Amino acid sequence: MSATELHEIVAKSAAEYAVPGVAVGIWHGGREIYASHGVTSVANPLPVDEDTIFTLGSTSKSFTATALVILAEQGKVDFDAPVRRYLPDLRLADERAAATISVGNLLNHTAGFDTWMLRDTGDGDDALATYVDHLDELTLIAEPGERASYSQAAYNLLGRVIEVVTGKTYEQAVRDLLFEPLGLENTTFFAAEAMTRKFSLGHSIDAEGPKVSPTWKVHRAQNPGGGGASSARDLVRWARFHLGDGRAESGERIVSAEALQAMRRQTVELRGSSLGDGFGICWFLREIDGAATFAHGGSSVGQFADFIAVPEHDFAIAVTTNAEPGGTPCNLAIIRWALEHYLGLVDRDPEPVAFDAARAAEITGEYEVDMMIVSVVDEGDHLSLAARIRPELRAAAPDDMPADCEPAHMGFLGEDGDDYIVTEGPLQGQRGYFARDEHGAVTAIDLAGRQFRRVKSAG
Incomplete structure (x- = not known):
């Protein structure tokens, strides 16, 4: 497969989805x-290349999870242990949950946590500790272990576990465990580091054209769940490591091959989700045209990253883009093209059935x-289907x-x-389902692996 063809599809996709900059790396x-x-950036344009730093959003979770796998092999963390073994003062909205949630529940999103909790606790070294001190403000949506529901807050809590067991800040611990031994030279959690190199800015696109996002990344307490930044070249190195035997390119043993492979064994099922058939340890697991894959994506302030690996083909692709709303569909188009043209794997969305007013009446409303x-x-x-930020949060920030x-x-x-699919727009291809109670009433919608609770019906 010629690299020229890849360049052509990248340029075509960028134009189609109105994305100012795209970088793709393939192994x-x-x-x-x-x-x-x-x-x-359209305001101060420099050409994007494979060393340009993009923010990763939730793709950063793979760094947090891999660091914990290393610490578990070192005997410093037990995934079956309650989180309170490491954070004895942990407080949540429910005391029983606080006492029983395990490290493993956080890793595979079965802790019963709501999604984000966007409290800004500053940029100091105490940012994560202060964030965790406020976790009793977070809504709990299920009993620990009851179901999977994707949570940023869960991974931020894991970042604090890393701090306690290593005696270092989260960022320094991950740098020492992963970034330095793997040679991830353009991977960072700090804007002050990225600004000394070539880096991308996020954009929003409207009828007037692209506008540069006024902030670059989320605040520090969100780093374990979504605050990383990296380049296409570094993400290819990350792929080589996860497809390898646990050694760095230098030959240094980082972790056992068995531990890395265990990260992509299913620990909990995801029903009807386009993100995957289930979670491993962090990774979304999905079969595409008969081939097993592991993946993670993310978004952060107008930038988007998607990473997917196909072990049986020794293949991985990372795509980074810098505009909303086109970033996610642009990434998906490039990934699907690459899977088909490099591996012969076809990934297509299923078609919905015809509209039925009676079925529609059961599920319309707000979640x-x-x-x-x-x-x-x-x-x-x-x-x-439309998704919007809560007005009070948008007004505050x-x-x-x-x-x-x-x-x-x-x-x-x-x-x-009750399974559904979105057929157009930035959420195109998203699949999920409507959940019901024991009486058959619709109580929630599952979207992007998250459970949105029903708060208002159309009637």
């Missing part, structure tokens, strides 16, 4: 392949998590909030059941 059978297009509200509306001949998602078509998958 395939011992070969590194890169393609870039566009600029770091919420701590940061967002999702509206499902009967438009007369189809269903639409307007520069830090992503753009709301405009209403997009959605439909049920199958004549029976």
Whole structure:
């Protein structure tokens, strides 16, 4: 497969989705392949290349989880142990949950936590400790171990566990355990480090064109769950490590091959989700056209990163982009093209069934998590879904909030059941389901691996 073809599809996708800058890195059978297009910022444009630093959002969680796997092999962390073994003063909204939640529950998103908790606790070395001191403000949505629901707050809590067991800040611990031995020279958690190199800025696109995002990344307490930044070249190195035997390129043993492989064994099922069939240790696991994959994606202040690996083909691809709302669909288009053209794997969305007014009446209304509200509306001949930031949060921090998602078509998958798919817009391809109580009433929508609780019906 010619690298020229990859460059062409990257440029085409950037234009189609109105993304100012894209960087792609591929590892395939011992070969590194890169393609870039566009600029770091429309306000101060520099050409994007494989060493340009993009913020990663939740793809950063793979650093946190891998660091904990190393610490577990060193005997410093037990995944089956309650978190209070390491953080005895942990307080949550429910005392029983605080006493029983395990490190493993946090790693595979079965702790029963709501999604974010966006409290800004400053940029000091105590940012994570202070954040954790306020976790009793976080809504608990399920009993520990009851179900998977994706949570940023869970990984921020894991970052504090890393601090306690290593005696270092989270960032220094991850640097020592991973970044330095693996040679991830352009991977960081700090804007002050990124600004000494070439880095991308986020953008939002509207009818007037692209606008540079006024902030670069989330505040420090969010680093374990979504505060990392990296380049396409470093993400290829990250892929080589996870597809390898646990050694760095230098030959230094970082962790056992068995421990790395265990990260991509399913620990909990995800029902009806486009993100995966289940969680391993952090990784989203999904079979694509018969091939097992592990992956993670993320977004942060107008920048988007997606990483997916196919072990049986010794293949991985990382795509980074710098604009919303086009970043996610642009990444997906490039990844699907690469899977098909390099590996012959076809990843297509299923088609929804015809609109049914009676089924629509059961599920229309509003659903919420701590940061967002999702509206499902009967438009007369189809269903639409829209996601928006809570007004009070946008008012408090307007520069830090992503753009709301405009209403997009959605439909049920199958004549029976509650699984659905979004068929257009930034959420295109997202699949999930509507949850019901013991009486059959719809109580929640699962979107992007998160449970949004129903708070209002259309009637």
